[in-house]
Amino acid sequence: MKLLKKLLAALAFAPAVALAAGGGFPLDAAPDHTRDLASLQNGAKIFVNYCLNCHAASNMRYNRMRDIGLTDEQIKNNLLFAGNKVGDLMTVTLSAKDAKEWFGAAPPDLSVIARAKASAEGSGPDWLYTYLRTFYKDDTRPTGWNNMVFPNVGMPHALWELQGIRTAKFEEAKDPHDHSKTIHRFAGFEQVKPGKLSNLEYDRDVADLVSFMTWMAEPVQDTRRRLGVWVFLFLSVFAFLAWLLNRSYWKEVK
Template sequence: MKLLKKLIAVVALVPALSLASEATFPLDHVQDRTKDLSALQNGAKLFVNNCLNCHAASAMRYNRLKDIGLTDDQIRNNLLFTSDKVGDLMKVAMAPRDAKDWFGAVPPDLSVIARAKASGDGSGADWLYTYLRTFYKDDTRPTGWNNMVFPNVGMPHVMWESQGVRTAKFAEEKDAHDPSKVVHKFAGFEQVKPGKMSAIEFDNATADLVAYLAWMAEPAQHTRKRLGVWVLLFLGIFLILAWRLNASYWKEVK
């Protein structure tokens, strides 16, 4: 019994330990745009042009984009590669072995990345929004880029031309728990080279991309929520009827 209790305690601590090992960079909140069709359409375009070269979304078909207001012709003319068809899954041509050689690991499938990154510190959308906006130039990394949310990330900054080139500034401070140690605290970004977009335009484009990723993770999320409200209302009415019927039945028995 003691051994079983110890095993249960260890298992319970595993999620906490895994979260503690991750970076604790504060997440920026992003507005929910999953009901905004224009934002989703722009996000789908950004996803295909910037993400789909390396990352697959194998649980999503191109023709599902009709749910966000696109026609087959719009999908075919603007979002498909030459050999793809409207009914195909969103896959990449890059071989896993090549991806591992180039990036050190196979880029993850992004079908449900917005749900996978959700945690107690914020939604998956907040994580993605902050992650995509906190790349900075770091010549010590193989790709030349690093990230504040995901330190030592293997992914390069694919949207650097839009955001521009930035470096991260760090200030040296004494550790609050151990004054003999010095810690490097993030002190902001410094713009080295301007991008094609202003900071506001880039943040807006990133929010559209994140909205698409959140929608793609569960295209029927709003339908599910609407149905959930009706189901709860039905259960509430049924509960009242069952309660009154039960009272009426036992009244006759007594």
């Protein structure tokens, strides 16, 4: 029941995102690192250090990360905050009231955000990958940040130290539907302050983070698929045997 409530909450948030992204900013294809344990472990580290301060993943337990090759000792030493235990859910201390006051809305739970975005945008990983790479400085916004995929986003750029500070450049162009009008067209980003990572390194870390969130949305996905293949093979053999039995039975009746 709790999982259903969280999924419904995420899906309820998704339409607002879909409307906000209605400008049609092109999405970049997210590299799929969901079968790369080293990438998933790096994504888990980034998630805990940069996302879990405001966003919870309350359907996920820390010890579930054993599935991506981490031991309890590694989880305890590298991914837990003071007072947390390996078997605890990935929750945050930030209250919904404070979050609404600071950001205008409570940050959504990220347990199934990749699946929610897949329903709303067609590709959850691609949306998240592009979203996390298109923040830019905008002093007109309350947080000082804006985003090309999600215009007027309430979330500040949590990864700005890694990516650095960029501004967005816009140029005036003729409206393709009405040449008497002009529109502001995105013309790229300008790096104002470098981050700790190069552009290539930042894209790689974002890909790892998105892969972890994709895995987290359904940790048993690979197991489910493997079992599905075996079930299909079993049913195929069973159906063939049933056909042979049926043919033999009706042959004797005739």
